[in-house]
Amino acid sequence: MLREIRPAIVLLLVLTAITGLAYPLAMTAIAGTFFPAQAQGSLIEKDGKVIGSALIGQEFRDDKYFHGRPSATVAPDPNDSTKTVPAPYNAANSGGSNLGPTSKALADRLKDDVDKLKAENPNQPVPVDLVTTSASGLDPDISPEAAQFQVARVAKARNMAEDAVSQLVASNVQGRMLGLLGEPRVNVLALNLALDRAAAK
Amino acid sequence: MTMAGWLQIILFCVIIVALTKPLGWYMTRVFGGERTFLSPVLRPIEAGIYWISGVDEKREQHWLTYTVAMLLFHVGGFLVIYGVMRLQAVLPFNPAGQGAVAEDLSFNTAMSFITNTNWQNYGGESTLSYLTQMLGLTHQNFLSAATGIALAMALIRGFSRASMRTVGNFWVDVTRCTLYVLLPICVVYTLFLVSQGMPQTLGAYIEATTLEGAKQTIAVGPVASQVAIKMLGTNGGGFFNANAAHPFENPTALSNFVQMLSIFTLGAALTNVFGRMVGNQRQGWAILSVMGVLFIAGVAITYWAEANGTSTLQAVGLTGGNMEGKEVRFGIVASSLFAVVTTAASCGAVNAMHDSFTALGGMIPLINIELGEIIVGGVGAGMYGMLLFVILAIFVAGLMVGRTPEYVGKKIEAREVKMAMLAILVLPLMILGWTAVGVVYPAAAASMANAGPHGFTEVLYAFTSAAGNNGSAFAGLTGNTLFYNLTLASAMFVGRFFMIVPAMAIAGSLAAKKSIPPSMGTFPTTGGLFVGLVVGVILIVGGLTFFPALALGPIVEHLAMNAGNRF
Numbered sequence: 001m002l003r004e005i006r007p008a009i010v011l012l013l014v015l016t017a018i019t020g021l022a023y024p025l026a027m028t029a030i031a032g033t034f035f036p037a038q039a040q041g042s043l044i045e046k047d048g049k050v051i052g053s054a055l056i057g058q059e060f061r062d063d064k065y066f067h068g069r070p071s072a073t074v075a076p077d078p079n080d081s082t083k084t085v086p087a088p089y090n091a092a093n094s095g096g097s098n099l100g101p102t103s104k105a106l107a108d109r110l111k112d113d114v115d116k117l118k119a120e121n122p123n124q125p126v127p128v129d130l131v132t133t134s135a136s137g138l139d140p141d142i143s144p145e146a147a148q149f150q151v152a153r154v155a156k157a158r159n160m161a162e163d164a165v166s167q168l169v170a171s172n173v174q175g176r177m178l179g180l181l182g183e184p185r186v187n188v189l190a191l192n193l194a195l196d197r198a199a200a201k
Numbered sequence: 202m203t204m205a206g207w208l209q210i211i212l213f214c215v216i217i218v219a220l221t222k223p224l225g226w227y228m229t230r231v232f233g234g235e236r237t238f239l240s241p242v243l244r245p246i247e248a249g250i251y252w253i254s255g256v257d258e259k260r261e262q263h264w265l266t267y268t269v270a271m272l273l274f275h276v277g278g279f280l281v282i283y284g285v286m287r288l289q290a291v292l293p294f295n296p297a298g299q300g301a302v303a304e305d306l307s308f309n310t311a312m313s314f315i316t317n318t319n320w321q322n323y324g325g326e327s328t329l330s331y332l333t334q335m336l337g338l339t340h341q342n343f344l345s346a347a348t349g350i351a352l353a354m355a356l357i358r359g360f361s362r363a364s365m366r367t368v369g370n371f372w373v374d375v376t377r378c379t380l381y382v383l384l385p386i387c388v389v390y391t392l393f394l395v396s397q398g399m400p401q402t403l404g405a406y407i408e409a410t411t412l413e414g415a416k417q418t419i420a421v422g423p424v425a426s427q428v429a430i431k432m433l434g435t436n437g438g439g440f441f442n443a444n445a446a447h448p449f450e451n452p453t454a455l456s457n458f459v460q461m462l463s464i465f466t467l468g469a470a471l472t473n474v475f476g477r478m479v480g481n482q483r484q485g486w487a488i489l490s491v492m493g494v495l496f497i498a499g500v501a502i503t504y505w506a507e508a509n510g511t512s513t514l515q516a517v518g519l520t521g522g523n524m525e526g527k528e529v530r531f532g533i534v535a536s537s538l539f540a541v542v543t544t545a546a547s548c549g550a551v552n553a554m555h556d557s558f559t560a561l562g563g564m565i566p567l568i569n570i571e572l573g574e575i576i577v578g579g580v581g582a583g584m585y586g587m588l589l590f591v592i593l594a595i596f597v598a599g600l601m602v603g604r605t606p607e608y609v610g611k612k613i614e615a616r617e618v619k620m621a622m623l624a625i626l627v628l629p630l631m632i633l634g635w636t637a638v639g640v641v642y643p644a645a646a647a648s649m650a651n652a653g654p655h656g657f658t659e660v661l662y663a664f665t666s667a668a669g670n671n672g673s674a675f676a677g678l679t680g681n682t683l684f685y686n687l688t689l690a691s692a693m694f695v696g697r698f699f700m701i702v703p704a705m706a707i708a709g710s711l712a713a714k715k716s717i718p719p720s721m722g723t724f725p726t727t728g729g730l731f732v733g734l735v736v737g738v739i740l741i742v743g744g745l746t747f748f749p750a751l752a753l754g755p756i757v758e759h760l761a762m763n764a765g766n767r768f
Contacts, residue, residue, distance in 0.1 A: 003255070004266065007372045008273035010254035012344075014381055016281055020340030021386065022348045024426040027391045031401040031425060034392065039401045041421045041449065042408075053419055055398050055448040058411040065412065069529070091419040092406060094443035096240050096526045096554035099678030100563075100655035102758055104767040106450040106525065114517040127598045128514065128521040135446030135554045141529040162678075180208055182454020183532030192412055 043188070052189055057140040059089040060192065063157035066142070066169075068188040069129055070113065072097035073137035087094050089138060097133045117149070124149050141185035144173045158199055168194055202508045206534035210500055210548025213458070213538065214493070217465050221489065222482075224466060225473025231381040232354050232374060232474070233260075243380050250376055261367035264709025267355055268702060270371040271348060275315045278341050278484030282311040285337040286329075291505030296331035296405035297420075302328060309686035314338055316697035317345040317579055319431070319438030319549055319672040320689060322680040326420035326441050331403055338438060339427045347378040352701055353471055356585045359708035360609050361478040363716035368708045369446060382467070383433060390429040390463065399425040422447055432463040435579040437549030437672040445539070445552040446528055457535055459551060464548045468577040471584040472556045479609040483727040488587055492576045496545055499565045499576070504537040506562035512762050526557030537562065540673075544569035547579030549672025556651070556659065556675035560762060563675070564755035567662055570669035571710045572743040579670060582697075585704045589621040592707070594731075594738040596621075598724050608722055610716040617710060620703040627699040629746045631668035631692040636750065638688070645684045650677025654761060654768030658754035663689060668696035 031039045042054040052058050057068045073095055075087035087093075099106035113131040127146040147169045155162040172191045175184050203578050230237050251258050262270065278456070285292065286307040288298045306322055313320045314337070323329060358368050395401050400421040405479035407419040424440045428450055431437060438590025441447040451457050471490060508522045522533040526760045529735070538552035543550050544566035569576060575587040591608060596618045599606030606613040639660040649656035659675040661759075666673055667689040674680070680689065725731065761768075 004270045004273055006255045008270065008277055010480075011250065011256065011372055011376070012274060012277040012281070014250055014254060015344060015376070016336065016340045017378065018382070019343040019430075020336040023387070024335040024339055024423045027388070027426040028401050028403055028423055031392060031395040035395045038395050038398050040404065041400045041402070041407055041419060042398050042452075043407060050407060052409045052411055052417060053407070055452050056417075056419055057448070058409075058413075058417055059415060060413060062413055068265070072408070089417065091417055093324065094441050094447045096418075096443065096446070096557060096676070098554055098556035098650055098675070099525065100651040100658075100675075100677075100765060101513060101523070101559050101652055102555060102650055102655055102768050103513075104764045106557075107513045107767050110517050110519070112389065116517065126517075126519060128510075128519040128524045129529050131519065132523075132525040135526045135552065135557075136441075136443035136448060136528065138443070138448055139528050139530075140448055143529055146588075164748065176205065177454040180205060181458050182530050182535055185529045189412065196412075197546075 043160075046192070054187065054190065055140055056091050057089055057138045058189060060188065063153055065192045065195070066147055066154060066188050068142060069139050070131065070133045071137040072133040091138055094136045094138055096135045096137060121149055121152055139157050140189060142188055144169070144184050144186055147186040147191065154195070158195070160199070164198070165195070168198060202504060203506040203534070206508075207506065209458070209534055210504070210538055213461060214497070216462055217469050220466050221469045221473050224470035225485070228382060228470055231377050237381060239381055239385060240623050246482045247376060247380055251373075254372070256370070258370060258373045261370050263366055263707050264355070264368050264558045264712070267368055267371045271352065271701070272698070274348065274371070274375070278315045278344055279311045282314055282337040282341055283307050283311045285333050285441055286310060289333045292330065292332050293479070294332035295405060296403070297330070298390065299328060299330045302333075305683050305686040306681055309690045312690040312693050313672065314341040314436070314438060315345055316546065316670050317349055317434070317436055317582065318667060318670040318693045318695040318697070319436045320667055320680070320693065321439055321442070321444070321672065321674065322686060322689070325439050326422070331422050334440060335423055335429055342427065342430040342434050342436040342438070343379055343383055344375065346383060346430070346436060346580045347375045348722070349579055350378045350382070350471070351375050351581065352705065353581035353584040356588055356704055356708040357475050357478050359711035360475075360611055361480070362712045362713065365712045368712050374431070378710040383430060386433055387426070387429040390433065393459065394428055397456040398449075399428060399456065401425040418459055421449065428460075431550060432460045432548065433467065435464055435468065435546045435548040437543065446554070447551045451552055454530055454535060457531055457539065460550070461539055461542045463532070464542050464546045464550070465577050467580045468546055468583045471581065475584065481609075481727065484609055487592070487727045487731055490732045491739075492587070493730065494736050495572070495576045495739065496541065499541045499545065499569055500538055503541050503562045503565045504534060506559045507533050507537045509559070511559050512765065513767070523547055523557070523559050523562070523658055526554030528552065540566050541569065543673055544671055545574065545576035545578070547574040547582055547669060547671050549666065551673050554676060555662070555673060556677045560755045560759035563658070564751060566593060566673065567658070567751070567755065568743065570665045570671045571628070571632065571747045572739055574624065574669050574671065582670065588705065589624050590742075591620045591735055592617055592621040592738050593625065593742070594735040595724065595726070596632060598734055604722055607717065608726060610718070611711050611714050612717065617707050620707045624700040624703040625742065627695060628668055631695050632661070632664045632747075633750060635664040635688050635692055639664065642684065642686040644682070648679040648682060648685060650679070651768065652699065653766075654754055654758040655768065658758065661750055661754050664692050667692035670697050699760070
């Protein structure tokens with residue numbers, strides 16, 4: 001058994017160096033060469049400043065922008081570090097609400113949010129993704145239905161024709177990947193940037 | 202439920218079955234020490250590693266030596282992770298300036314990664330430096346996976362050999378698995394993941410100013426290289442807190458699909474390795490069929506439950522399934538399928554929050570782990586776990602007809618059955634024992650996030666996941682407390698090693714036995730009757746053991762939900 005001690009130490013160190021340092025560092029170099037934009041986080045710049053990542057959702061409250069899904073992310077409470085405070089779309093601390101199907105807190109939250117959205121647009125059924133929090137709290141997408149649901153509000157806030165906004169939504173819908181995988185979706189940040197560009201014209 | 206949904210599920214199953222045979226062929230060659238197409242590049246490295254670490258690759262080990270080598274290797278791995286976590290504040294690759302990780306959290310995480318559990322009491326982006334992610338976690342993702350496969354190989358050799366004292370060489374098996382199987386796949390896989398949008402950088406977190414003018418700090422890092430092995434090695438510990446639900450850890454529906462495939466592929470291929478090594482590939486397909494029956498049943502139930510939604514959603518007029526805790530780009534079907542895959546295998550990565558699943562949809566992941574993660578299972582661990590159940594099923598069949606049971610030419614006798622039972626009973630002891638403590642001890646009960654039966658399920662799920670070395674969670678439970686850090690670590694340790702040691706004892710005892718040719722009285726183990734028998738034994742053992750606990754948790758919650766009770 002004693003002769004197993006040397007491999008237990010040396011082999012561990014060698015394999016640790018290969019898998020824990022050489023591999024990730026080499027992959028960082030190679031990935032940075034072939035896919036520089038993705039490797040850095042798919043960042044979007046506007047006027048030379050980083051305004052976010054194409055893959056990470058951000059919070060929109062203004063009526064003139066399409067809104068993303070509710071986010072359950074939190075941040076440490078500045079007054080008491082053992083507690084947390086709500087901080088939607090905190091991309092340095094991802095997470096979901098973890099509220100279960102019989103949670104009273106969830107039932108109350110859903111009722112409030114559905115009532116608000118019904119008041120905003122009584123003509124369409126409220127899309128489920130617009131009132132449920134995502135798993136990461138950073139979901140960059142909403143369903144095409146959730147985008148169409150907001151068209152009237154956005155058009156009114158921007159003084160644009162509803163048809164024009166609706167068309168912009170339609171042109172920003174991404175279908176299932178390879179025609180099969182996942183669900184159709186609209187990237188909220190991309191849609192809002194397209195909206196700003198259309199308004200600027 | 203939609204047609205597109207079912208098509209995704211069918212496509213997944215078809216690809217897994219298609220990959221099983223070629224990968225099984227390749228892995229059989231690797232562990233047999235034969236030449237492969239990668240040998241010209243890797244053989245010199247392999248030989249160099251043996252030379253520097255003093256390993257004689259020709260010298261095989263007795264099962265006890267093999268087991269001791271494995272345990273020593275883990276002591277070292279534990280110390281590396283623990284050391285790096287405690288010292289990360291003063292080590293390089295820490296642009297976010299993360300401080301040292303607390304003792305109990307470091308202990309829990311180190312235990313979690315050497316046992317291939319990868320339970321996340323740590324918060325990823327909010328706790329760990331890049332060096333900890335690479336040198337601490339990525340390295341053990343490789344080595345705990347390689348260990349699992351090595352142990353499965355030792356047990357398979359027990360069946361395939363006759364009248365031999367040895368079961369292989371642990372150091373050689375681990376090195377070959379890492380160099381020839383895990384690393385080459387991960388190199389290609391990492392690049393694919395980056396192409397889908399996964400970051401791979403050592404740069405600092407990004408400070409962005411959003412379109413509405415708010416500040417947003419975006420955590421990045423060397424994500425892809427870790428996620429590749431996290432999936433392939435069925436480890437499941439996330440780079441980020443939200444794991445594979447985080448858009449950076451799973452950017453697209455395609456990356457999601459490939460991640461699910463990579464969780465299953467090595468485990469499924471090991472059934473073919475088994476068949477090849479015992480001289481009849483149909484033995485492997487029979488085992489894969491047992492796994493397939495249980496898997497498809499689980500997927501169907503979870504998909505149905507999640508697509509139906511909850512009465513809470515229906516009460517306010519919402520349709521379209523239970524989207525609380527799910528991502529739009531995956532939707533209901535890819536989230537349901539992922540949940541079943543990750544718990545059938547002992548991966549534990551999540552792309553949706555299991556805590557927010559419907560009562561029945563969340564029960565299936567729980568059952569998958571409680572059955573011992575033998576539905577494909579963790580790389581290696583699933584294979585030896587399944588063989589333990591096969592031994593038990595063969596024993597039951599032998600009792601029915603009054604003959605000494607045989608399996609692939611080996612007599613299954615008292616010693617094997619005792620060891621198999623020992624390994625199988627460890628799981629309920631850890632799960633039910635600690636859950637009982639967790640729900641009555643006030644400091645532990647305070648960790649529950651949900652009230653009512655759902656809170657009980659959170660605790661049950663935590664110990665199930667830890668003892669089963671899965672690592673997924675009903676994540677509302679506050680796990681980063683002294684009580685949970687220590688008790689979960691003990692469940693992970695016992696759940697891993699108290700299963701491995703009996704399994705290795707079986708390997709040694711089987712290898713020493715003579716091989717007997719099949720006779721008229723031998724129970725055929727390649728047909729439907731055998732598949733049905735094993736499925737039955739798995740469900741009865743699991744059902745009898747865990748049904749009372751499930752009745753107190755998800756089942757009563759489902760009934761309460763439909764009766765309109767809210768907690």
